[in-house]
Amino acid sequence: MGKTVVECNNVSIRYKTGDIKHMGLKDYLIKRVTGKYVVKEFWADKNISFSLQEGDMLGIVGTNGAGKSTLLKAITGILDPVKGNVKTRGNIAALLELSSGFDLDLTVKENAYLRGAMLGYTRQFMDDKYDQIIEFAELEQFQDYTFSALSSGMRSRLAFSIACLVNPDILILDEVLSVGDGAFRKKSGDKMRQILSEGITGILVSHSITQVRELCNKILWIDHGNQIAFGDNAEFLCNCYEEFLATGKLPQNSDDLNELNAAFEKRHAKAMREETKRETERFLQMLREGESEPAVEAALAILRENRPEALKLAYRKLD
Amino acid sequence: MIEKWIGRFKKYRFLFAELVKRDFKQKYKRTSLGVLWSVLSPLLTLFVMKIVFTEFFGRNTPHYTTYLFSGNLVMSFYKEATKNSMSSLISNRRIIDKINLPKYLFTFSKNVSALVNFSLTLLVYFMFCMIDGIHFGFHMIALIYPIVMLTIMNVGIGLILSALYVFFQDTQYLYDVFLTLLTYVSAIFYQVDRFSQEIQNLFLLNPVYVVIKYFRTVVIDGKLPSVQYHGLVAFYALFFLILGSIIYKKYNKEFIYYI
Numbered sequence: 001m002g003k004t005v006v007e008c009n010n011v012s013i014r015y016k017t018g019d020i021k022h023m024g025l026k027d028y029l030i031k032r033v034t035g036k037y038v039v040k041e042f043w044a045d046k047n048i049s050f051s052l053q054e055g056d057m058l059g060i061v062g063t064n065g066a067g068k069s070t071l072l073k074a075i076t077g078i079l080d081p082v083k084g085n086v087k088t089r090g091n092i093a094a095l096l097e098l099s100s101g102f103d104l105d106l107t108v109k110e111n112a113y114l115r116g117a118m119l120g121y122t123r124q125f126m127d128d129k130y131d132q133i134i135e136f137a138e139l140e141q142f143q144d145y146t147f148s149a150l151s152s153g154m155r156s157r158l159a160f161s162i163a164c165l166v167n168p169d170i171l172i173l174d175e176v177l178s179v180g181d182g183a184f185r186k187k188s189g190d191k192m193r194q195i196l197s198e199g200i201t202g203i204l205v206s207h208s209i210t211q212v213r214e215l216c217n218k219i220l221w222i223d224h225g226n227q228i229a230f231g232d233n234a235e236f237l238c239n240c241y242e243e244f245l246a247t248g249k250l251p252q253n254s255d256d257l258n259e260l261n262a263a264f265e266k267r268h269a270k271a272m273r274e275e276t277k278r279e280t281e282r283f284l285q286m287l288r289e290g291e292s293e294p295a296v297e298a299a300l301a302i303l304r305e306n307r308p309e310a311l312k313l314a315y316r317k318l319d
Numbered sequence: 320m321i322e323k324w325i326g327r328f329k330k331y332r333f334l335f336a337e338l339v340k341r342d343f344k345q346k347y348k349r350t351s352l353g354v355l356w357s358v359l360s361p362l363l364t365l366f367v368m369k370i371v372f373t374e375f376f377g378r379n380t381p382h383y384t385t386y387l388f389s390g391n392l393v394m395s396f397y398k399e400a401t402k403n404s405m406s407s408l409i410s411n412r413r414i415i416d417k418i419n420l421p422k423y424l425f426t427f428s429k430n431v432s433a434l435v436n437f438s439l440t441l442l443v444y445f446m447f448c449m450i451d452g453i454h455f456g457f458h459m460i461a462l463i464y465p466i467v468m469l470t471i472m473n474v475g476i477g478l479i480l481s482a483l484y485v486f487f488q489d490t491q492y493l494y495d496v497f498l499t500l501l502t503y504v505s506a507i508f509y510q511v512d513r514f515s516q517e518i519q520n521l522f523l524l525n526p527v528y529v530v531i532k533y534f535r536t537v538v539i540d541g542k543l544p545s546v547q548y549h550g551l552v553a554f555y556a557l558f559f560l561i562l563g564s565i566i567y568k569k570y571n572k573e574f575i576y577y578i
Binding site for chain 1: 333341420
């Protein structure tokens with residue numbers, strides 16, 4: 001087991017809302033005098049604890065308003081937790097809402113340097129990496145354009161490239177793996193997997209549970225600020241979470257979790273069985289209708305690859 | 320402690336340079352005259368004031384052009400630095416909200432751009448002094464002192480205003496009104512001799528006037544102010560810097576809830 005890179009101990013974060021935003025001094029004084037000044041407090045996260053070792057990829061799951069983004073802000077140090085503490089080691093590159101924070105009047109190159117500087121890198125380092133960044137973002141022809149001339153896809157591409165190519169120790173991704181067109185998305189996904197395989201520590205917030213299953217080895221599940229579960233049994237927890245999304249039953253203890261997992265597996269197995277049945281049926285239909293040999297060959301190859309059980313079923317029926 | 324500060328400075332030096340660069344580009348993007356404009360605009364103000372006020376106040380004032388220019392020069396530096404500092408946090412809200420950075424960097428960078436602008440205008444000021452028949456000597460070096468002190472004060476006041484502006488959105492309007500008032504009580508186009516001694520002392524409560532008077536004493540009278548006067552200038556600079564730092568330190572973690 002590697003070194004601990006991120007550690008959250010009983011982190012509770014309070015957010016202030018209410019009258020405080022967009023207030024004038026005049027409004028403030030009037031409300032103060034009439035006693036109508038209210039600052040609402042709301043606990044975005046309560047008692048969250050987890051720790052990540054080098055090379056871990058944490059998936060944070062939870063419904064909207066669960067406190068995921070707030071937790072990320074505490075990890076990056078933008079917000080201070082009211083209780084508990086967060087410890088991190090190394091350089092953090094956070095991709096929270098990719099393309100915000102760029103300056104529209106600066107050129108692509110200037111913005112790249114500015115962003116690099118914000119992420120804590122030196123001029124020397126940016127000089128070395130700049131060409132690579134631009135190449136990855138596919139913006140070679142746009143280097144001297146001002147940012148206002150770029151499409152939003154291009155902007156996100158640049159942001160993504162900078163954050164990935166500057167070798168952070170900790171990479172935080174908030175709903176950002178769906179950047180750009182299909183080709184770039186594939187490229188960024190590949191890059192992400194490559195970075196993760198190099199032992200970087202990552203935190204991913206995503207509503208795509210498939211993505212979380214694919215990339216993460218640890219799961220933190222939060223609901224309305226409460227920690228529901230944390231563990232390295234990623235598959236198990238993803239099952240539970242998916243079952244929760246389907247049924248809306250929030251687990252209270254480990255028994256509930258096991259129950260959810262069992263229910264998910266049952267449902268999943270059932271779905272698989274039905275799927276298999278459908279595929280078998282389709283294959284048999286092909287044979288009955290006497291389709292051309294190459295088509296049958298192709299279908300056979302696909303089934304052998306992906307659904308051997310459908311094939312077995314088909315043979316049994318043919319006998 | 321000092322080592323920690325130097326380390327931090329090194330870490331953020333590149334970012335700071337980039338921020339200053341950005342501020343400059345933002346400022347001059349729309350004007351074809353570019354940097355020239357920043358010199359031209361105080362000159363135009365000076366020109367207008369000269370035409371309007373010479374009749375009323377200028378006849379008994381020796382070197383009235385230099386007198387006016389000294390006031391304008393200092394006042395416009397103070398105004399530009401503090402007004403830009405005020406909006407420095409709000410205008411970078413999208414960054415502050417997403418990336419963990421020392422927020423005072425934004426305020427400092429605005430002050431650096433204001434200082435560079437001021438330096439350019441200062442050159443023009445010296446040119447005008449020459450035309451106005453001012454004697455140039457080594458005593459002019461003394462001007463470095465009020466410039467450094469005013470810059471420190473600007474940073475301090477900038478920190479206070481930027482925090483206020485985060486909490487209260489109408490700070491901008493209130494401060495504009497305050498600046499108009501400040502301009503009138505800074506004896507930019509009139510002399511304070513006509514007032515009684517008590518009222519003349521009241522003028523010393525205005526830090527900007529104190530700096531203007533320093534300039535005039537050195538440039539027009541060719542003299543150095545007293546040691547106590549130096550102390551007064553330093554007091555204002557440090558007072559606002561310390562107050563600004565305390566306010567920043569106390570509230571900088573709160574800003575995030577408001578922006």
